[in-house]
Amino acid sequence: MWDAFGFEFVNFYLIPGLVLGCIYALGAIGITLTFGILRFANFAHGEIMMSGAYLTYTVMAIVAGAGLSLHPLVAMVPAAFMVILLFLGTDRYFYKPFRKEDTIKVVMASFGMMLIIRSAVQVIWGPNQIAFVPGIAKPNAWLQSFTGDLGAMIIMPNKHLFIFAGTVIIVIALGYLLNRTRIGKAMRAVSDSPDLAHVTGINVDKVINATWIVGGICATAAGVFLVMDTQTLETTMGFRMLLPMFAAAILGGIGKPYGAVFGGLVIGLAEELSAYPWIGDAPLLSPGYKTGVAFAIMVIMLIVRPQGLFKGRSF
């Protein structure tokens, strides 16, 4: 039954929700790993994501100056390297001095980092919006005609297909890393119990660096996917994403990357579907309050089940 209802629901609510969910999921992976392994809520994560998007934009602009046009997904690779360096640099100079101290000091330091990074981006690139990819994204014609023939027309621009594919690839690669490689297993061990991991001879410093690298790659991808979707670069977008990403990490359980992916998808879908006219003709929730949905889910989780759906750690 693919009537007007299904067409509208899938194309204007479900798919945007999944796209947003993918972006949240990638961001939340970094947050949940940092929270699980380094044991602090990294407030600077959203800003790092945002700077990743700006760096990608700059790489594209430089290459375009040489007369070539580069796809954001390719330009993302050098940007991810810079983001990883940024992560490792902030860790080395701002977080490491507090590692032996009370965790709240690191949270505070990351809170300060959030402002430093955002102001730095505003100084370098200016506070105004920048168009990332100009023009209107046309739906993928092949997919439209193929699904149209099947009687369930799906309208999806190429950018959304790239976002889905990119997220799936990154999540599969992450699964391989965490389950099959030595460093990935060490990361899980440190996340479960740092003392026990230390006693068994795991090099905790190495694990921490690996965490920043994985988080950096995911954060860059999330930032680039976000600007691919919205097509504009804004300096406030990192801060806007922060709360839904924390909500996703808490929903999935702190320290559980798959939980974060699931949480991200749930939060993204919930935000978009909350504006669907479930009862009557008016949207269930005014679209202005979309951001509030993530917060509501987070608060409910904190009351009912602070360890998250997948039994992460709760402090």
Place this chain on the structure above:
Amino acid sequence: MEAYLGYFLYFLSLLTVGGIYAILALGLNVQWGFAGLFNAGIVGFVAVGAYTYALLTTAESTFHLGGFGLPLPIGMAVAMLASALVAALIGLVCIRLRSDYLAIATIGIAEIIKLIFKNETEVTNGPRGINKIPRSWEHFSEERFYSSWPMSWFGTPENWEAFFDSLPNWYWQPLFAGTIILVVFAIYKMLERARTSPWGRMMTAIRENEPASRAAGKNVTRRRIEAFVIGAAIMGLGGAFLAQHLRLIEPTNTFDPSKVTFLVWVMLIAGGSGNNRGAILGAFLIWTIWSASELMISGIIDLITAIFSTMDASILQTRAGFLRMMLIGILMQVILQRYPGGILPEVRPASPKADTKTADPTGDTK
């Protein structure tokens, strides 16, 4: 003479805004310095206070709810209450969790509060904000105040109008600054009292060693909620004064988290968290640095544009503010790492009667 008046008024505005920040820093000191609660959403409580005050005291308006035209002290008191109520709700949910979660939750609630003020256009006039908020002392020269009780007892509106015309137009500035300083002093006195009282010492015990104080039979959760609510009430009052100072509030730029939440944090950390005097000192110091650096940076920009005459100064001017923010952030990191105690480190609260107690041979140590 004109120049000196300019300096004097600049000094007064430093005192005014510094004092407002000192109120906020004292509020944060109750939450963070006393009880160790990480509130990353100061701006939310300030906004609640400011909006409550604005809605209650402005004159009847078609743009937003009411404009109830209530007396100013009532507006300020209700602003405190409203802020405290919001804090109590958050506290009940989040206070038992680890401080990271409280930080996330408060940063979230601050955003939600701003979202509500932005979207409920019927009540708050949305992004266009509320203007003509009455400012203490200056409001006497507004017609609706001098033509009504109690001012109408002392003179006719015409007399009052003539009186205010005879005053210089900045007459209210010293009075407003003085009021704020007085409020800061009153809050300081009360908090000092609270800090050295059994309540304050219990707070320190809970912050330093929660399991031990729990084992000693202290109601940790309740005490924490109390500290959170008291701090938020003080922030609400700060918000009411901020609304008076600005006279126009709107949800996005007025309540920018980096300019309120973050700056107050830097002030408290620089001054010395846990020390009320440190909070006040930090607020005035950082605010002076903040506004002096504005003058300095604009001077440097003038210099640069004088040297490189082809350069467009407007880009530099828009970005200089962000550079300032970045430098303040770096200053905070340096203080956190090098001087974790701040300028005036915390002095552990001892009972004010401790000295006499030890001298008293029969005195028990309760």
